[in-house]
Amino acid sequence: xxxxxxxxxxxxxxxPNDDAELSAFLADSYARGIPLRIAGxxxxxxxxxxNAQQTLTSRALTGIVTYxxxxxxxxxxxxxxxxxxxxxxxxxxxxxxxxxxxHRGLLGSSxxxxxxxxxxxxxxGPRRLQAGACRDHLLGVRxxxxxxxxxxxxxxxxxxxxxxxxxxxxxxxxxxLGVLTEVALKTLPRAERQLTLVFSKVxxxxxxxxxxxxxxxxxxxxxxxxxxESAWLRVEGFAQQAAYRADRLKALFRENQIDVxxxxxxxxxxxxxKNVEVFAQSSEPLWRILIKPSEAPALARSLQLxxxxxxxxxxxxxxxxxxxxxxxxxxxxxxxxxxxxxRQGARPASDRFPEDAGAISRLSAALRKTFDPAxxxxxxxxxx
Amino acid sequence: MSTIAMPxxxxxxxxxxxxxIAALRDALPAGTVISDPEETRAYECDxxxxxxxxxxxxxxxxxxxxxxTAMRICQRFSVPVVPRGxxxxxxxxxxxTADSVVIATIRLREILEIDTTNRFIRxxxxxxxxxxxxxxxxxGFFYAPDPSSQLACTIAGNIAxxxxxxxxxxxxVTTNNLMGVRCVLTDGEIVEVGGPFMDSGGLDILGLLCxxxxxxxxxxxxxxxxxxxxxxxxxxxxxFDSAETAGECVARIIRSGLIPVAxxxxxxxxxxxxxxxxxxxxxxxxAVLIVEVEGSQGEIAHQIxxxxxxxxxxxxxxxxSSRNKDESLAIWKGRxxxxxxxxxxxxxxxxxxxxxxxxxxxxxxxxxxxxxxxGLEVANVFHAGDGNMHPLILFNANAPGELERAxxxxxxxxxxxxxxxxxxTGEHGVGxxxxxxxxxxxxxxxxxxxxxxxxxxxxxxxxNPAKVFPLDVSQPYRDRASRS
Ligand SMILES: Cc1cc2nc3c(=O)[nH]c(=O)nc-3n(C[C@H](O)[C@H](O)[C@H](O)COP(=O)(O)OP(=O)(O)OC[C@H]3O[C@@H](n4cnc5c(N)ncnc54)[C@H](O)[C@@H]3O)c2cc1C
Ligand SMILES: Cc1cc2nc3c(=O)[nH]c(=O)nc-3n(C[C@H](O)[C@H](O)[C@H](O)COP(=O)(O)OP(=O)(O)OC[C@H]3O[C@@H](n4cnc5c(N)ncnc54)[C@H](O)[C@@H]3O)c2cc1C
Numbered sequence: 106x107x108x109x110x111x112x113x114x115x116x117x118x119x120x121p122n123d124d125a126e127l128s129a130f131l132a133d134s135y136a137r138g139i140p141l142r143i144a145g146x147x148x149x150x151x152x153x154x155x156n157a158q159q160t161l162t163s164r165a166l167t168g169i170v171t172y173x174x175x176x177x178x179x180x181x182x183x184x185x186x187x188x189x190x191x192x193x194x195x196x197x198x199x200x201x202x203x204x205x206x207x208h209r210g211l212l213g214s215s216x217x218x219x220x221x222x223x224x225x226x227x228x229x230g231p232r233r234l235q236a237g238a239c240r241d242h243l244l245g246v247r248x249x250x251x252x253x254x255x256x257x258x259x260x261x262x263x264x265x266x267x268x269x270x271x272x273x274x275x276x277x278x279x280x281x282l283g284v285l286t287e288v289a290l291k292t293l294p295r296a297e298r299q300l301t302l303v304f305s306k307v308x309x310x311x312x313x314x315x316x317x318x319x320x321x322x323x324x325x326x327x328x329x330x331x332x333x334e335s336a337w338l339r340v341e342g343f344a345q346q347a348a349y350r351a352d353r354l355k356a357l358f359r360e361n362q363i364d365v366x367x368x369x370x371x372x373x374x375x376x377x378x379k380n381v382e383v384f385a386q387s388s389e390p391l392w393r394i395l396i397k398p399s400e401a402p403a404l405a406r407s408l409q410l411x412x413x414x415x416x417x418x419x420x421x422x423x424x425x426x427x428x429x430x431x432x433x434x435x436x437x438x439x440x441x442x443x444x445x446x447x448r449q450g451a452r453p454a455s456d457r458f459p460e461d462a463g464a465i466s467r468l469s470a471a472l473r474k475t476f477d478p479a480x481x482x483x484x485x486x487x488x489x
Numbered sequence: 490m491s492t493i494a495m496p497x498x499x500x501x502x503x504x505x506x507x508x509x510i511a512a513l514r515d516a517l518p519a520g521t522v523i524s525d526p527e528e529t530r531a532y533e534c535d536x537x538x539x540x541x542x543x544x545x546x547x548x549x550x551x552x553x554x555x556x557x558t559a560m561r562i563c564q565r566f567s568v569p570v571v572p573r574g575x576x577x578x579x580x581x582x583x584x585x586t587a588d589s590v591v592i593a594t595i596r597l598r599e600i601l602e603i604d605t606t607n608r609f610i611r612x613x614x615x616x617x618x619x620x621x622x623x624x625x626x627x628x629g630f631f632y633a634p635d636p637s638s639q640l641a642c643t644i645a646g647n648i649a650x651x652x653x654x655x656x657x658x659x660x661x662v663t664t665n666n667l668m669g670v671r672c673v674l675t676d677g678e679i680v681e682v683g684g685p686f687m688d689s690g691g692l693d694i695l696g697l698l699c700x701x702x703x704x705x706x707x708x709x710x711x712x713x714x715x716x717x718x719x720x721x722x723x724x725x726x727x728x729f730d731s732a733e734t735a736g737e738c739v740a741r742i743i744r745s746g747l748i749p750v751a752x753x754x755x756x757x758x759x760x761x762x763x764x765x766x767x768x769x770x771x772x773x774x775x776a777v778l779i780v781e782v783e784g785s786q787g788e789i790a791h792q793i794x795x796x797x798x799x800x801x802x803x804x805x806x807x808x809x810s811s812r813n814k815d816e817s818l819a820i821w822k823g824r825x826x827x828x829x830x831x832x833x834x835x836x837x838x839x840x841x842x843x844x845x846x847x848x849x850x851x852x853x854x855x856x857x858x859x860x861x862x863x864g865l866e867v868a869n870v871f872h873a874g875d876g877n878m879h880p881l882i883l884f885n886a887n888a889p890g891e892l893e894r895a896x897x898x899x900x901x902x903x904x905x906x907x908x909x910x911x912x913x914t915g916e917h918g919v920g921x922x923x924x925x926x927x928x929x930x931x932x933x934x935x936x937x938x939x940x941x942x943x944x945x946x947x948x949x950x951x952x953n954p955a956k957v958f959p960l961d962v963s964q965p966y967r968d969r970a971s972r973s
Contacts, residue, residue: 175740176846176876198746227688238688240696241665254934262843263875264662264915266651266700267923267930268957269939273664273696277688294746317606321629323719323784346788395686399606422687443690461691464680469692471945476938487691 117158120165124247124255124286130161131284132253140484143280145184145222156484163221166286171261174199177292178244178261183221183285190220194292202293203239204230204375210385212448221285227277230379231328231339234320234419240276242291248275248283251477261289274472280483282476296341300351301328301371303364304336309417310402312336315358316420317398322357324350329420330378339375383416384427390450392426392435396442407438432456458487492893493540493581493921496955496967498588502568506545509566509590513548516558523547532591535576535583536638537922539892544571544585548592553671553679553709556592560707561677563590563951567971570675570951572703574646575617577638579839580920582650582702586955594645597709600624609668609685611712614645618652621713630715633660636916637828648708650918651700655751655781658874660716662916664699671710672698675947685712697942702918703953705946722750722783724820725793725810727800728772732756734803735776736850739873741799742780743846747792751781752874753824756853759831759868759881760823766830769823772807778873779824827870828881836886837868838895839879842906843915846876855905856880863898865891877915878906904929919957927959940966 121127134141142157146164163184170180174197181190187205194200205228207218222228224246229238236242245259258271275282304315312331319326319338328339340350355363366374377383384391396404398421405415405424413428424442426435429450436444436459446457461469470489474480502509513522523529524546534541545568548559563570573583573593585591597613600621604610605628612621618639621632635654636642642652648670653662660666669683683695698705729735739752755763755777763769771777782792793810800808811817823830831837844852853869860867871879880902884895903913903923907930913923927936936958943950943966950970954963 173845173847175744177743178845227693229688233687237661237665240693241661250938254938255932256935256938257931258935260910260912260930262845262877262911262915264653264657264843264872264877265912266662266916266918267913268919268927268936269704269942270651270664270696270700271938271942273693273699276696277691277693282692294748297746320608321605321717323717342788343791345791346784349785349787395688395690397607397685419687442686443688445690458690462681464674464678465682465691465694468680468694468945472692472694472942475941475945 118160118162120162122165124249127249127284127286128253128255131249131251134159134481135252135479138479138481140481143284143483145219145225146216161284163219163284163286166221169193170287174292177263178289179292180261180287180289181220182287183219183224185220187218187220187223195295198295199292200295201242201290202232202236203242204232204379205239206230206379206381208380208447210380210382211391213388220288224276224285224288225278225280231330231375231418234329234422235325235327236293240273243272243276244289244291246272246275246285246289247287248285250283251479251482256283259289263291279486281473281487282482284482296347298344298347299339299341299368299371300347301366301374302338302351302354303366304358304361305364306334307336307361308334309405312417313398313402313421315361318357319354320420322354324353326354328375328378331417332383337374337378339371378418381416381425384414384425387427388450389413389427389429390446391448392444393447394424394426394439394442394444396422396424396439398422400441404439404442408435411435411438460488492896493925494960495542495586495921496960498586502545502566502588505566509562509568510546512562512566513546513559513590516562517548517550517555521549521551521555523549532573532576532593533585535578535581537579537581537584537920539886540581540584540921542585542587544587544589544591546590548590549596550592550594551596553597553673556594556707556709557673557677557679559590559592560673560675564675564677564949567949568951569954571953572645572649572707574615574643574649575641577642578646578650578918578920580914580918580922582918582920582953582956584921592707594707594709595643601710603628604685605630605715607685608715609712610715611710612644614648614708614711615643618642618644618647625715629718631718632713633666633716634663644711644713645708648699648711649701649703650916653872653877653916655753655872657872658752659748659750664696666714667695667699667711668714669695669712670698670708672706672708674706675949675951680706683712700918702920702957704943704957705952719783720785721789722781723789723793723811724779724781724817725796725808726771726820727778727780727805728774728807729776729778729803730774730806732776732853733850735778736853736873738778738800738803739849740846742796743874745795745799747782747795749780749782749792749796749874751779752872753779754869754871754873755824755827756869758866759827759870762830762834762868763823763827766833767823767826769819771823774806779820824870831868831881831883835883838882838884838899840882840899840902841877841879841915841917842903842911842913843875843877844906844909844911846873848909848911849873849876852878852905852909856902859898859901863894865895865898875915876911900926921956924956925959927957928962933962936962
């Protein structure tokens with residue numbers, strides 16, 4: 106093991122330089138039963154309640170391994186900064202279509218978001234409703250599991266049904282199943298033009314009706330958000346295509362007062378939406394609630410009764426709730442959906458993830474045990 | 490004789506067959522269980538017809554609860570279960586063994602809910618792929634994954650194989666369009682996974698189930714994402730005098746920022762077969778691409794123009810874009826009849842290895858060289874936009890040794906796909922066909938963790954136990970399961 110990979114700090118930090126070092130380290134931690142906090146960008150993850158003596162980071166596992174714009178594929182080591190990935194793609198007119206958010210504003214953190222962290226958290230922004238989530242763009246992974254086994258799954262090609270799909274399982278497992286060392290992602294062309302239709306003075310109920318009609322059109326609406334009596338719809342494409350799509354939608358909603366925002370201004374707006382900037386200034390607990398879009402208005406009403414504010418993304422399918430209500434109250438209001446606590450605020454620690462129903466909870470626990478037999482990877486982050 | 494081995498049937502189970510059949514009959518409505526060899530014959534193989542074996546019995550439930558009942562009885566007798574949809578698998582995924590019971594979900598045919606506001610459809614999984622889109626037609630929506638077998642294959646099989654089709658380049662494969670399932674575990678427990686929301690927040694068990702080839706659970710209901718129909722779609726046909734240039738054209742189209750709905754490739758062997766049997770007016774050349782774009786009339790015209798510019802730089806022997814419905818049908822006709830036309834030439838083995846798009850020209854060249862080496866002709870027709878190849882190896886099943894030779898050639902092609910950075914199968918699945926090649930793509934540890942997962946869902950190794958993993962690799966797992 107490379108002695109320089111150990112950095113001394115408040116807790117011991119270990120940054121392996123390759124698969125082999127990582128595997129040796131995890132095999133050793135497994136044998137000795139040492140709980141680990143798994144970090145991408147490192148300093149920023151507020152997993153305060155996590156019972157871990159050591160931190161394992163991917164910060165030395167950096168670099169883009171392959172990027173083939175003509176094949177729409179990028180392979181990067183897990184610790185590669187997201188920004189480096191996005192910049193490399195932008196130089197070729199491409200992007201990660203799932204639009205991963207940057208949590209730094211919301212969490213008041215200052216680390217460097219990594220591509221491995223994005224995959225581990227299945228981070229997906231407003232375009233998720235049209236282009237799919239991070240997991241839909243993940244082609245393959247390499248990781249080391251909780252006993253030190255080096256595993257690869259999937260690959261770098263767009264279509265692959267060889268064996269069980271562990272890439273999906275790793276995506277959104279928050280470091281509880283293994284430590285990612287490399288991820289392969291599908292890239293897509295960045296749209297030439299982007300236009301946003303702004304609806305003012307609409308209720309959430311009205312907005313959800315607008316969203317449902319807009320999303321039933323062939324105009325490939327790639328964003329539908331709502332906040333405090335305004336609703337925004339985004340269309341993209343080649344210049345004429347985007348203009349045509351915006352015109353058709355304006356005609357469809359001719360009863361409404363609609364303003365149009367274009368290109369750079371529009372992109373800046375969606376960057377803020379993606380990062381949920383509206384709640385960046387607050388330090389209250391922040392919840393991310395996944396729900397059937399048509400149930401968003403009722404959910405929003407009951408959350409507002411608890412105090413606080415909501416921001417609606419994914420045409421109603423994602424409700425952000427920022428407010429001081431008790432966890433139990435939020436989970437009960439959101440019982441039809443799935444509520445994940447993103448920011449604890451000053452509240453005492455509570456479970457971040459909702460409890461799963463019977464069989465799913467049993468299967469999830471058994472899967473975690475299979476990947477992490479000693480329970481050393483982000484212990485109890487997602488349940489027992 | 491064929492070359493893929495299956496484990497020796499368990500004598501204990503064969504001896505208990507009458508009791509197993511009686512227990513199933515007792516617990517299920519009349520007509521649900523068939524065991525007469527005349528009747529079970531229809532279930533002795535799937536579309537990999539070189540391999541056949543009648544099961545002990547076939548169960549044809551009509552409800553999830555009946556599936557659960559059948560599963561519980563099979564678990565009680567420790568009988569292997571082969572889940573089955575329409576039996577169109579090309580990989581032997583639905584092939585029974587002599588000591589197995591087939592549970593076919595083909596009679597679970599109800600459309601349960603259509604919700605255009607939240608953009609999903611909920612169905613029982615015995616419905617065919619095409620009928621799902623037909624159901625949505627009037628609402629202006631469709632279900633995107635479109636395997637060529639869509640008239641016959643069921644949503645159950647699509648989920649188990651994570652099937653794709655020509656339109657996947659834009660819309661993704663089954664896993665990208667699946668929101669939830671209801672399924673039966675091996676102990677008969679009925680479980681809901683996912684649902685009509687856009688992520689579940691916990692571990693992605695749905696993603697794990699999709700493409701698991703009937704190894705983990707029997708899927709009886711599905712919630713599927715539905716997509717608004719495009720205003721219109723139009724294909725163009727581009728002919729080239731070399732395979733290499735056609736491959737280059739594919740890469741340049743994608744590089745340019747266009748994502749057509751489909752890019753299909755056909756080589757000269759395929760073109761000759763089509764010419765002989767389908768009476769199209771395709772150009773006589775080394776390779777033809779069919780590229781389809783969609784949108785409004787203006788959007789379509791614009792995209793066709795961009796593609797024409799890209800193609801022109803590569804001096805195509807022909808560029809033809811459709812101007813109306815009839816011309817569109819004419820362009821697609823040959824491609825759609827390609828498999829049928831190839832069938833008229835004789836028996837064929839259809840592979841579906843996938844390679845990085847940039848490796849297409851090299852892979853095609855090597856497949857050609859191997860064709861000479863094995864003395865067997867090969868035709869290439871495939872989804873070029875995503876590198877999903879479909880080499881069809883032509884052989885004569887009646888000539889002694891030719892099937893073996895074709896299988897050996899096929900195995901070489903699949904090894905080649907892995908060597909250039911691709912994979913063994915892009916859409917048909919591993920089944921028995923590619924089972925023994927898994928070690929080429931995956932290390933012992935890569936496979937061990939997959940089998941550990943099977944242990945979690947199916948500790949007794951009852952579901953499709955002799956598939957996906959090489960027999961010697963899965964032996965310790967199967968032995969341990971049968972002892973416990
Ligand atoms: C439900 C939820 C809760 C979140 N909570 C916080 C929070 O409290 N504080 C915060 O700063 N950000 C949080 N985020 C934001 C998220 O961590 C970042 O957007 C993104 O992951 C940035 O990457 P990173 O490299 O900084 O990852 P990190 O913030 O370091 O890690 C994110 C998650 O991924 C895991 N992880 C990271 N790298 C790897 C790897 N190589 N292999 C395996 N697992 C890995 C971590 O264990 C952690 O669970 C949360 C996101 C979600 C969706
Ligand atoms: C001419 C032809 C063209 C084809 N074209 C394509 C194509 O373009 N794209 C493509 O992807 N495939 C294609 N296929 C392959 C095949 O049609 C697909 O794999 C299809 O999804 C299988 O569906 P099925 O209902 O026939 O399933 P079956 O063949 O009955 O079963 C397939 C697998 O699913 C499992 N299974 C079945 N039902 C269940 C269930 N209820 N629960 C759990 N597991 C289950 C079986 O055990 C088996 O492993 C083609 C096949 C043919 C014959």
